[in-house]
Amino acid sequence: MWLNLLSSNTQWVLLSTMVLGIAAGTMGCLVYWKRQNLMSDALSHASLPGVVIAFLLIGEKNLFYLIIGAAISALIGAYLIQWITTSSRISEDTAMGIVLAVFYGFGIMLLTVANRSVGGNQSGLDSFIYGQAAAMVKSDVITMVVLAILVILVVVVGFKEWKVYLFDQAFASGLGLSLKTMNILYTAIFVMTIVIGIQAVGVILMSAMLIIPAVSARYWTKSFKQMIFLSAIFGGMAGMVGTLISTIGNGLPTGSFIVIVAASFFIISLVMGKEKGLLIQYIQFKSQQKAYLASSISSEKEVQSK
Amino acid sequence: MTNSIIKVEGLAVAYQKNTVLSDVNFEVKPGSLTGIVGPNGAGKSTLIKTMLGLHPALSGSVYFFGSPLSKVKSRIGYVPQRGSVDWDFPTDALDIVTMGLYGQIGWLKRPTRLHKEQAFNALKKMGMEDYAHKQISQLSGGQQQRVFLARALVQDADLYFMDEPLAGVDAATERAIMAILKELIADGKTVMVVHHDLQTVANYFDHVLLLNHTVIKHGETSKVFTKENIVQTYGGNMRWMGDE
Numbered sequence: 001m002w003l004n005l006l007s008s009n010t011q012w013v014l015l016s017t018m019v020l021g022i023a024a025g026t027m028g029c030l031v032y033w034k035r036q037n038l039m040s041d042a043l044s045h046a047s048l049p050g051v052v053i054a055f056l057l058i059g060e061k062n063l064f065y066l067i068i069g070a071a072i073s074a075l076i077g078a079y080l081i082q083w084i085t086t087s088s089r090i091s092e093d094t095a096m097g098i099v100l101a102v103f104y105g106f107g108i109m110l111l112t113v114a115n116r117s118v119g120g121n122q123s124g125l126d127s128f129i130y131g132q133a134a135a136m137v138k139s140d141v142i143t144m145v146v147l148a149i150l151v152i153l154v155v156v157v158g159f160k161e162w163k164v165y166l167f168d169q170a171f172a173s174g175l176g177l178s179l180k181t182m183n184i185l186y187t188a189i190f191v192m193t194i195v196i197g198i199q200a201v202g203v204i205l206m207s208a209m210l211i212i213p214a215v216s217a218r219y220w221t222k223s224f225k226q227m228i229f230l231s232a233i234f235g236g237m238a239g240m241v242g243t244l245i246s247t248i249g250n251g252l253p254t255g256s257f258i259v260i261v262a263a264s265f266f267i268i269s270l271v272m273g274k275e276k277g278l279l280i281q282y283i284q285f286k287s288q289q290k291a292y293l294a295s296s297i298s299s300e301k302e303v304q305s306k
Numbered sequence: 307m308t309n310s311i312i313k314v315e316g317l318a319v320a321y322q323k324n325t326v327l328s329d330v331n332f333e334v335k336p337g338s339l340t341g342i343v344g345p346n347g348a349g350k351s352t353l354i355k356t357m358l359g360l361h362p363a364l365s366g367s368v369y370f371f372g373s374p375l376s377k378v379k380s381r382i383g384y385v386p387q388r389g390s391v392d393w394d395f396p397t398d399a400l401d402i403v404t405m406g407l408y409g410q411i412g413w414l415k416r417p418t419r420l421h422k423e424q425a426f427n428a429l430k431k432m433g434m435e436d437y438a439h440k441q442i443s444q445l446s447g448g449q450q451q452r453v454f455l456a457r458a459l460v461q462d463a464d465l466y467f468m469d470e471p472l473a474g475v476d477a478a479t480e481r482a483i484m485a486i487l488k489e490l491i492a493d494g495k496t497v498m499v500v501h502h503d504l505q506t507v508a509n510y511f512d513h514v515l516l517l518n519h520t521v522i523k524h525g526e527t528s529k530v531f532t533k534e535n536i537v538q539t540y541g542g543n544m545r546w547m548g549d550e
Contacts, residue, residue, distance in 0.1 A: 033395060157414060164405045168391045170360050171457075174384040175409045222441050224396050 010247055013133045013200075016141040016148075017239035017258065020197050021209060023148035025235025026155050027193040028214035029228045030186065033166040039081070041207035042096040044194045046077025048107025048203045051128050052114050061124055063140035063199060067147070070195040077103050078187060104203070131202030131255030133243045140199065147196045151189045155228070158185075163224055200243070202255035209235060212262040219273025238262035311336040311465060311496050312357075317366030319349065319356045325519070326352045330366065332515060332524045334498065339491050341501040341511035341527075345540050348518040350500045351387065354467045358384055370465060380409050383463030385454050387470050393443050399453045400438040403428055406460035428456040433482055448479030455483055466490065466497045473502060484510060507531055 031040055050073025051066045058065050077099045084095035111125055127135045136144075155162060164172040165182045173179050197206045217230035242258030249257075271278050310333035317330040326349040334340060342350050355361040357368045359375050370378045383406075403425040404417050411417050429435050432452040437445060445453065451471055458466060472480050487510075490497055498515075501507060507514055507527065514531050516522040516539040523535045 033392070035392075160408060160411075160416065161413060163397070163401075164408055167395045167397070167402070168386065168405070170355070170358075170386045170390060171384060171405065173360060174358060174379065174382065175405075175461075176379045177408075177413070218396070222396050222398070227396055 009138070010134070012138055012141045013136050013247070014240055014243055016136065016144045017133050017200050017243040017254070018236045019145045019148045019239075020200060021213070021235035021237070021239025021258070022232045023151040023235075024193050024197060024206075024209035024239075025213035025217075025231035025233070026152050026228055027189060028210035028212075028235065029217070029224070029231050030155065030162060030166065031190065031210050032214040032218070033224075034186070036190075037207075037211045038093060038096055039078075040190070040194060040210040042081060042100040043074045043077055043191060044198060044203045044206035045100045045107075046103035047071070047074040047191075047195055047198055048128065049073050049103055049110055050076075051198065051203075052107055052110040052125060055125055056110070056114055056117070063136070064143045066128075066199075067143065067195045070198060071191050073103065073107075074191045074194060075187070078191065107203075127202070128198050129202050129204060130253040131198070131200050131205060131258070133200040133254040134247055136199060144196045144200070147192055151193050151196075152232075154185065154189050159225070159228075200239075200254055201258055202253070205255040205259050208259045208262060209238070212259070212266050213238065216262070216266040216269040216273075219269035219275055219277050222275060234262065234265045238265060309336065310334060311371060312498075313369040313372075314357065315367050317353075317356065317368065318364040319352055319361060320364055321352075325364075327356070327519060329520050332521050334496060334513070336496050337491060337494055338496055338513045339487060339511050340498045340513040340515055341507050342498060342515045342517055343501055343504065343507055343539070344517035344522075348539075350517055351469050353517065354384075354469055354498070354500060358382070358467060381464045383458040383461040383466040385458045385466070385468040385471055388447065388451050388454060388473070390469075393445075393450060395442065398439045398441055399429060399434060399445065399449075399456075400425055402442060402453050403456045403460060406457040409461065424460055425456070428459045429453070431459060432456045432486065446476070448475040451475050451479055452482060455486060459486070464495055466495060468497065468499045470500050470502060472499075472506075504536065 028040075031037060047070035050069035050071065052069075053073070054066045054069025055061060057069075081092065081095045081099050084090050084098065085092045090098075111129075114125055124132070124135050126132075161172075161177060161182070164175065165177065165179070165186075169179055172182070193210065194206055197209055201209055213231040213234035214227070216234050217227045220230055221227050238258050238261040242261045243254050245257045245261075246252045246254040269277065272280075274280055312332075312334035314330055314332050317327060318325065319327040330353065342353065344350055352361060356363050357375075368375065370382060375382075400422065404421060406428070407417060407421045407424060411421060426435065426438055429438050429452075432455055434449060434452050434456060437449060437453075442450065442453065455471065458468070471483055475483070487497055487499070491512075499511070501510070508531055511527050513525065514527045515524045516530065516535055518539050522539045523530045
């Protein structure tokens with residue numbers, strides 16, 4: 001196998017971005033039907049200050065602690081978005097825009113400070129902006145894979161509950177499902193998916209891992225279960241192939257290649273997809289048109305022959 | 307009235323700055339079919355949602371079967387407004403009806419073939435068996451409403467709340483839904499329906515609750531649903547059906 005040619009560290013990294021892609025593809029379907037695609041962008045940007053603060057506090061680049069920092073920072077961002085939306089006249093998308101820009105700007109400022117301090121540019125924190133999977137070591141990989149599997153399990157085990165929660169919250173509540181618990185769980189796995197991906201994919205592009213596989217899967221199926229399954233496959237493949245290209249290219253930013261691979265799946269789905277793909281819609285339209293014209297011509301002939 | 311199935315006392319509700327409902331008091335008899343009637347913005351949907359804990363109350367209390375909501379949730383069925391959900395969601399009619407059984411199936415457990423059969427029978431009851439495996443996005447408004455009704459039926463609740471089930475549906479669906487409501491009442495269930503069509507109130511409901519930010523009148527339709535009370539509910543310049 002040609003995979004054997006790659007170093008064992010690369011194999012680990014490939015495994016981790018694949019599992020990350022599966023988790024993000026799975027979670028992305030929940031986010032898609034909660035209509036919160038933009039939220040994933042806001043939260044991933046909002047996680048940056050937490051990464052840098054965690055680094056400044058512990059003084060080393062240990063992914064586990066940086067993830068905790070990122071999660072706290074993203075949760076504060078999520079809370080702020082909710083608070084701004086409910087307590088002022090500002091709409092949610094505006095609140096997300098504010099939080100995204102302010103947190104990201106603050107994060108970049110802190111990053112400059114961190115880069116000038118002890119450890120300097122060697123910190124490797126820059127990789128959190130565009131993503132650098134090759135910079136990951138085995139302990140990082142283990143942290144990421146364990147948390148990603150946790151996300152997948154939460155979605156799979158509660159599949160029926162997520163479905164009714166996403167389709168009809170009022171009815172779900174009437175059935176006795178606690179919306180409060182579901183909301184907390186949703187935010188928890190949402191933030192977890194984002195923060196485990198920021199080292200490999202970067203805060204700028206992480207949202208694409210949630211959005212693109214889910215929307216691509218939508219073009220192939222009529223069932224929510226299949227949508228999640230396909231989205232997970234698209235996400236996993238994008239993660240793996242993107243990392244592979246980035247590794248072969250010797251340290252090219254991983255995030256951008258993962259996104260490009262995911263985007264190519266999307267374009268194929270948009271054109272070829274069997275549910276409302278552009279091509280199938282065109283073919284259906286043409287065949288309908290042909291049938292209609294044929295029938296109207298034959299009925300005209302009937303009229304004439306009479 | 308000691309044998310009331312619903313008891314609402316001093317209920318008040320606000321949306322941001324506006325008080326939508328205040329000093330709402332009423333009791334509902336078991337086995338009754340009540341229409342909640344009032345002008346747009348009178349707080350009809352809000353009343354139901356607040357009673358079911360979907361919207362916080364400023365004050366007041368609501369009892370079902372003599373208990374607070376949390377203890378009797380499984381005995382209450384709710385049919386939300388059709389427009390409150392996203393019908394683009396990728397699933398079929400049978401799957402939506404099966405949701406009504408989730409409480410019985412138990413959390414984190416999967417529905418069995420038996421549950422699917424139960425759901426199918428409910429669809430059949432609503433004349434929707436041919437659409438069981440149809441995408442919900444491809445159903446007409448009336449068909450979607452029937453799916454919602456079927457989902458409520460499988461819950462096998464004792465008390466049902468329905469928010470405008472007859473809004474924007476075709477005549478056949480309206481007849482089908484009314485037949486089911488009468489059947490539910492015949493089975494000893496109690497139903498409260500938010501309704502907008504004054505013309506049909508007298509035919510459809512044995513009780514009526516006239517609402518405009520508070521209860522204007524409540525009681526048997528034959529006694530309460532009078533021109534005088536309706537004018538009081540809708541305001542003076544409302545054209546009564548007979549005047550048109």
